[in-house]
Amino acid sequence: MNRPIPAAAASRGQVLLPMLFIGLMFFVLGFVTWLNGSLIPFLKLVCDLNNFQALWVTFAFYIAYTVMALPSAAILGRIGYKNGMSLGLAVMALGALLFIPAAQSRHYGVFLAARFTLASGMTLMQTAINPYIVCIGPRESAAMRISIMGLFNKGAGIIVPLVFSALVLSGVGQYSDAALAALDEAGREALRVELSARLLRPYLVMAGALALFTAIIHFSALREPVLDEGRDEPARVQRGVFQFPQVVLGALALFAYVGVEVIAGDTIGLYGQQLGVPNFAVLTSYTMGFMVLGYLLGVLCIPRLLSQRAALLLSALAGLLCTAGVTLASKSSTGLSLALLGWAGVPPVPDTVMFLALLGLANALVWPAIWPLALDGLGRYTASGSALLIMGIAGGALLPMGYGRLADTGQAQAAYWLLLPCYGFILFYALIGHRLRRWGKPAG
Template sequence: MSTAIEKNNSKQSSFIPMVIVGGLFFVFGFVTWLNGSLIPFLKIACELNHMEAYLVTMAFYIAYTIMALPVAAVLKRVGYKNGMVYGLLVMAIGAVIFIPAAQARMYSVFLLALFILASGLTMLQTAANPYIVLLGPKETAAVRISIMGLLNKSAGIIAPIVFTAFVLSDISQFDETRLAMLDEVERNAALLDLSSRLVMPYIVMAIMLAILAVMIKFSPLPEPVLEDDKDDSDDKWAILRFPQLIFGALTLFFYIGVEVIAGDTIGLFGQEMGVTNFGQLTSYTMAFMVVAYLTGMAVIPRFISQETALALSGALGIILTILLLTSSVESADVWQNLFSWTGVPEIPNVVLYVALLGFANALVWPAIWPMALDGLGKHTSTGSALLIMGISGGALMPMIYGYLVESSGNSQSAYWIMLPCYLIILWYALHGHKIKSWTK
């Protein structure tokens, strides 16, 4: 992929841009992986069933599909740097809307706030992901994205812990048995008190996002420019000529689906399995993702290629899903044998397998992006938007999982929905990314 940096910035090292964009990826992770703790919280505060609770993921991730192409048009007009600034400001607006939602305990307003937050994230990600790809050789793009992923998932470890400390403390007083003993007035007052715990954290978040926007605006972040990056108005459908991109976007759809299922359903699943620290379980998934990112940075491309890493990820996802579906819900011997030395509270095997999917998932995103964008040239910004649209898998797949739970009454068996997703990831790694033309 041929790129050029504006001449007046040609001597600047890529280190500073990497640091700046790395900070943004930390923000992505913190905001995104709060959902894993937010889902069981809102399920209690707004008295929801599984399907209703997973509307959190629907509202959040559907924004990527609805907003991706409009955002691509905005980026062509204002540039990558300003796009990041505008994205942060939109996110700040979304965080502010959480305040009246929490004060009124209105689930519909929570969903609106999540949609606006994710719309800002869409602009940030559409600008930042290709930016990282363009900052160096294509062969090491997966390593650079892995560094960003490491920051993203590190934030995903921290966010549930912070959320639990400030919002989920003493959550046991809001269990269904105790709430059922209260009359309607007392029950509503207790749940409103719980919901109001969100006000201060989201005030702080809005302020921090606004400050970040100002810092990015006045930062020395250079503007990447694709060679021959001109409006292709004479052929608006040119992007569809690249099979590796189309298949890449579809693969990302199913990948984001399983990533969000692993990160955002583990809290409710753990709660049903009797795990007391269920609000922190997303941190377990993120921790395994961090380990995988570090592993990927060490071995790609020195020992294995991006393609091989993607194939291994798909295969491991299949194996872990089968273990999850077939294991006893009562045993915790895997944690006791492998992870008791950490001092972290143990979890049942089935919950651990959900967390371990983080290890299988981590290298999928950084591998697919350079493979899918290979050879797009001036179509890269539109291709990036198409890949971002694949994030809508995070909206639909958890909803399907929630439907399966509600219809079967079994949270464990509903995880079968991940098997076809990992098979598609494996196919793209072995064959799909090699298809460069529809006519061959």
């Protein structure tokens, strides 16, 4: 039986091995999560959907975090963190297998059920690995450790659109709305059958890889973390985790954050497609690339040069500025991308698309900063607090749907104003919300 790791006394070796395993799982989570950005325009074509309908992919995926977060906390309480990680990977493998009947039937509901199942397994994993990475070392450097995990997660986000484009989306760029309209009904149906069949092999491979990772984690030397029991007052024992405003407001901040992160990563392909960007299928990689840059800055600067609170504050301000850029910048000029990425030979994109990609940089340190700030002082309520924070991921289900509705009924570029109040709340949490220890009273 694996011995637990005391949070405050973990040695360098005791921290390094768990971080390697957790890094592997963050890579897996990133690979599955950021498939959405490429899958949405693909299923829009295969299932003949509009923007709002296509974004049900994000709803089905992220709503699982709300539905399954509290059950996940209960499961972790019974079987432990390590076994919870293994079970989460096994459920993800089942979700990948569900893509086989989905691709064969081309029924949109089956695709959504498959994404929900994948996300249910991911919810269990997220509920386990985020407090795990916070508790295995000093709290003041937790955001740095989560930033390292973010490199694995968003590194996968860079790779996924490229792999998916090579395996599944080859030649799809030629099938514009006008090109499809020129085909007769039989031609469109034949095209959709052929495209859907391309999903079979990749998801079979994914299911096999997830099964392998399940075995690796199950037989690994990962130890259970020992959570700081903290000081529990009788009133707090009775009222539970909702007595802690820093975690409740943290969950709301994560709701806003995940919503804007998903909009930046998953709608950029749709937006680029509408603007006629030739490489729209890989635009998620632009956003993920800037997120990786942000995580690197977090690893280098936190806590030596930048506190977790300061990182969150700067991220919120950068998000507000980039949102203004997305909504006001030119849809024809490519000067910004040429200035930033032209030296690397990256294909240029319109300035408004580049500002949307730059939101990846603004978003990178929000998740790493909120988790340690929100879990501070929870003691025995850490697992429940983690589940509450995971429920905030529902922002990735609801806010993109709001964007999709606005984009269909109005102008896609103007619909990005939806991001402003989200970054405004993150700014509030950075300034005030994280300091509250009793409702209405900041920490002394």
